[in-house]
Amino acid sequence: MNRTFYRIQFAKTEAMRYTGHLDLQRAWERLLRRARVPIAYSAGFHPHPRIQIGAALPLGALGENELVDIETSEVCDPEETAGRLNLSAPPGMRIVRVEALAEGSPGLEKIILAGDYSAVPIEDAWPDDLPRRIEQLIGNATLPRERRGKIYDLRPRILSLTLDGYILRMRLSLTAEATGRPDEVLAALGAEHVTVDVKRERLVMRETDDGR
Numbered sequence: 001m002n003r004t005f006y007r008i009q010f011a012k013t014e015a016m017r018y019t020g021h022l023d024l025q026r027a028w029e030r031l032l033r034r035a036r037v038p039i040a041y042s043a044g045f046h047p048h049p050r051i052q053i054g055a056a057l058p059l060g061a062l063g064e065n066e067l068v069d070i071e072t073s074e075v076c077d078p079e080e081t082a083g084r085l086n087l088s089a090p091p092g093m094r095i096v097r098v099e100a101l102a103e104g105s106p107g108l109e110k111i112i113l114a115g116d117y118s119a120v121p122i123e124d125a126w127p128d129d130l131p132r133r134i135e136q137l138i139g140n141a142t143l144p145r146e147r148r149g150k151i152y153d154l155r156p157r158i159l160s161l162t163l164d165g166y167i168l169r170m171r172l173s174l175t176a177e178a179t180g181r182p183d184e185v186l187a188a189l190g191a192e193h194v195t196v197d198v199k200r201e202r203l204v205m206r207e208t209d210d211g212r
Helices: 021-034 078-088 130-139 182-188
Strands: 004-012 051-053 062-072 093-101 112-121 144-147 150-153 158-164 167-173 196-205
Touching: 004 078, 021 051, 021 078, 078 093, 112 182, 130 158, 144 182, 167 182, 182 196
Parallel strands: 062 196
Antiparallel strands: 004 062, 004 093, 051 062, 112 167, 112 196, 144 150, 158 167
């Protein structure tokens, strides 16, 4: 079998805003079948398609530059594959590009470091003293929070936090050891009552040996 590897950049838009990570995985499986992409399967009694989506998006957030890695059983033309995927894509998914990966390239879980998020108020305004709250939060050495009954420190998961006009911009850690979430940052700022539109604008990757 000619094992080949591809990285797909895609956008998760409004129609898929409330599609969770597991449902997104299933959507990719259906899309690859519809687009006739010769996806490779794992070995064993319960083979599964070789698809790896990058860091999960928080439910309700949009993603402008999301990533998924696939392995195929045949060589594919990236541009042609991108075209077929876009023709077959469900509402709420747009394919940006497909690129070939060298065999042995590190997987997404090893190279995604963080995500750049924006949060914009939809109905309410930010608290008037939000700049002061941001300064206070950033100045804390620790920010003990609770998630699923476990205490953790939110502070090292916030890599940067700024107010750009009315847009709250956050760079949050997305490593296996420490994942930050926009809703947790809003709660730490005392702004969890503000209805916001959250987007992940890009994934921040570490440099790899092949220059990717």
